[in-house]
Amino acid sequence: MKTSEQRQDRWVFLALTAVLWATALVYAASLAFAFIWDDPLWFGHALGKAWWQTLLPNADFQFYRPLTMLYFWLFRRANGTFAIETAHGFQLGFHLLNVALAFAIGRRLGLGRGVAVAAAALFAFYPMAYQAVAWAAPQQPLTAVWQNAAWLGYMWARPLSSQSAPRQARWGLLASLLFFSLALVTQESSVTVAIVPLLYELLLRRTWVGGRSAVGWLRPYTWALVYPVLAAGYVLVWLAAPRKAGITGVFFDGRNVAYVLQGIAFPLFGRPQGYAPDAVWPEWVVVVWALAMLAVLLGLAVWRRRGRVALFGLAWAVAAVLPMLVGLGFAYVALAARLLYAPALGICLLWGCALWPRTRERRWVQVGSVLAIGLILLQSVWLLRQFEAVWRQGTGHLRAAVAVLDEGGDGRLLFLNFPDRYAPTRPPYPVGYWGLTLAPVVVELADFQRVWTGGQAGSLSYAMPWIDQAERESGGYMVDMRGVIIQPDELAALAADVDGVYVSRYGADGRWQLQYAGRLEPGVADCQLARLGEDICLHEAQAVETADGYEVTLVWSTAVPLPPHLTIFAHLGQPGQPPVAQADGDTWRGALPMANWPPGVRIVEQRTLPRTAQDGLSVQVGVYNWVDGQRVGEVEVSR
Numbered sequence: 001m002k003t004s005e006q007r008q009d010r011w012v013f014l015a016l017t018a019v020l021w022a023t024a025l026v027y028a029a030s031l032a033f034a035f036i037w038d039d040p041l042w043f044g045h046a047l048g049k050a051w052w053q054t055l056l057p058n059a060d061f062q063f064y065r066p067l068t069m070l071y072f073w074l075f076r077r078a079n080g081t082f083a084i085e086t087a088h089g090f091q092l093g094f095h096l097l098n099v100a101l102a103f104a105i106g107r108r109l110g111l112g113r114g115v116a117v118a119a120a121a122l123f124a125f126y127p128m129a130y131q132a133v134a135w136a137a138p139q140q141p142l143t144a145v146w147q148n149a150a151w152l153g154y155m156w157a158r159p160l161s162s163q164s165a166p167r168q169a170r171w172g173l174l175a176s177l178l179f180f181s182l183a184l185v186t187q188e189s190s191v192t193v194a195i196v197p198l199l200y201e202l203l204l205r206r207t208w209v210g211g212r213s214a215v216g217w218l219r220p221y222t223w224a225l226v227y228p229v230l231a232a233g234y235v236l237v238w239l240a241a242p243r244k245a246g247i248t249g250v251f252f253d254g255r256n257v258a259y260v261l262q263g264i265a266f267p268l269f270g271r272p273q274g275y276a277p278d279a280v281w282p283e284w285v286v287v288v289w290a291l292a293m294l295a296v297l298l299g300l301a302v303w304r305r306r307g308r309v310a311l312f313g314l315a316w317a318v319a320a321v322l323p324m325l326v327g328l329g330f331a332y333v334a335l336a337a338r339l340l341y342a343p344a345l346g347i348c349l350l351w352g353c354a355l356w357p358r359t360r361e362r363r364w365v366q367v368g369s370v371l372a373i374g375l376i377l378l379q380s381v382w383l384l385r386q387f388e389a390v391w392r393q394g395t396g397h398l399r400a401a402v403a404v405l406d407e408g409g410d411g412r413l414l415f416l417n418f419p420d421r422y423a424p425t426r427p428p429y430p431v432g433y434w435g436l437t438l439a440p441v442v443v444e445l446a447d448f449q450r451v452w453t454g455g456q457a458g459s460l461s462y463a464m465p466w467i468d469q470a471e472r473e474s475g476g477y478m479v480d481m482r483g484v485i486i487q488p489d490e491l492a493a494l495a496a497d498v499d500g501v502y503v504s505r506y507g508a509d510g511r512w513q514l515q516y517a518g519r520l521e522p523g524v525a526d527c528q529l530a531r532l533g534e535d536i537c538l539h540e541a542q543a544v545e546t547a548d549g550y551e552v553t554l555v556w557s558t559a560v561p562l563p564p565h566l567t568i569f570a571h572l573g574q575p576g577q578p579p580v581a582q583a584d585g586d587t588w589r590g591a592l593p594m595a596n597w598p599p600g601v602r603i604v605e606q607r608t609l610p611r612t613a614q615d616g617l618s619v620q621v622g623v624y625n626w627v628d629g630q631r632v633g634e635v636e637v638s639r
Contacts, residue, residue, distance in 0.1 A: 060244055548610065
């Protein structure tokens, strides 16, 4: 027969397995996100180098992270591209490994099975970890693997007084130091958490002060002090290494404190439905409420006889966020939720110790406590799914841009209104920027193509923000677009040097679509299809049926500059009857008015008509004056 202990172990194993599978499911969509932000620059540092060269300092890189550069190097292909999908898989794998390590650390800290699983689950679905896990470039998950392995090794070799020390403790400590060294050369922020073993000794093993350990050959704090010494040595190396300046320094901004405290008291501030613009909490209110919540959590943990472990978790978290508080400005921190991955395990230990009930508590208290943790997990998963929707929106748009660049061969394409970064109009947390920097203007769109598919197309990016302005404002996102603002009369001159123009269109439903707008072609043949008025020629017209409707391609020209107020209509319906569907407006998806047509060239444009349920309809195309409604002419398009 199975003992009670064995049955409990079985249920704990099943619960932890369920947490891991659920975590993988929540983050599964991130495997298709590919490159974003400044990934081409980061991964590009690993191109054209032997493996050992990645370990050398790089004057064009803002940090000295040799193991990070070697890690990126492992994903390169012979053609200069990177296996980005594989990199995303590793990123998710690191997070899953950290979840398992969170449970193991909780048990080594003397926590019961239930609270250890609860802390691991809170960490698995910690909402502010989304950026670190869903983006392939951040090193926080890998760094945390090294750190957590180091702390687990230290705790194994230096057990609590109620546990017996293993005979091989010396090897556990050496392995711990090795893992911590790997963390340092992966990301220099590991320096501040070098005090975690010392915190462990002071807060959880303080009864050993002044005496000898159970291992016999170890005195209190001897090994714990090796980690800060090792970290200090790496700081000297890091400061001496040549690197690009401008990111790190000595800063202090009170807003960083509010940002960090909001991450510690995360269930108190997270709103899956978002904050209305006039209902965002001021930063001082965030600080006050977060500190009050910390006091409550510590009080609950003490009441449940887990106060020392809870304090250890909080101290660990504070040590992990020190680089954010004193080494980075708020302009950087506000964009970097990934930085909260480092303190996340300490934060979740605090919450688990405070909320998970003890076996001898009253039943209603136990039920209420478990329900509270369940509601926090539900809120966290809901927030993670909201983040996923935000990221899927932009990464799909960037994927479409890379696809059209590949179709363009080695030509040049012009993109209008492509998003630089964007954020929900209703932020899920009161402090910080909760959107996505998708494709900053410092990185050419063709650079994403180069490291993704190996293509060699060229790209230009400009903005004409009046296109779809009303739709963007009602679509749920605040969008910053790539490139300087240009006027329609400048567009034609720019388009003369590219092979095609694409426009990012924004719908009132919050969806975006990258649409082909058109191009300029040299030479004007005789006007054989139709002449509309005296000066407008329609050379070609074709409507192609697609799964969503009709793509109407038109080729125009004019011999002379056209007067203002002329525009084009494309109607789906019966001639002489009101249209069933229409796509009216200026050429190139509204970017090029007819008054700005360059004379003597062919203007190719494309319009999209939606599908309807009616049969026997045709497409009519014409020109009219949008001021008085007077038609200049029209023609029926063959399908």
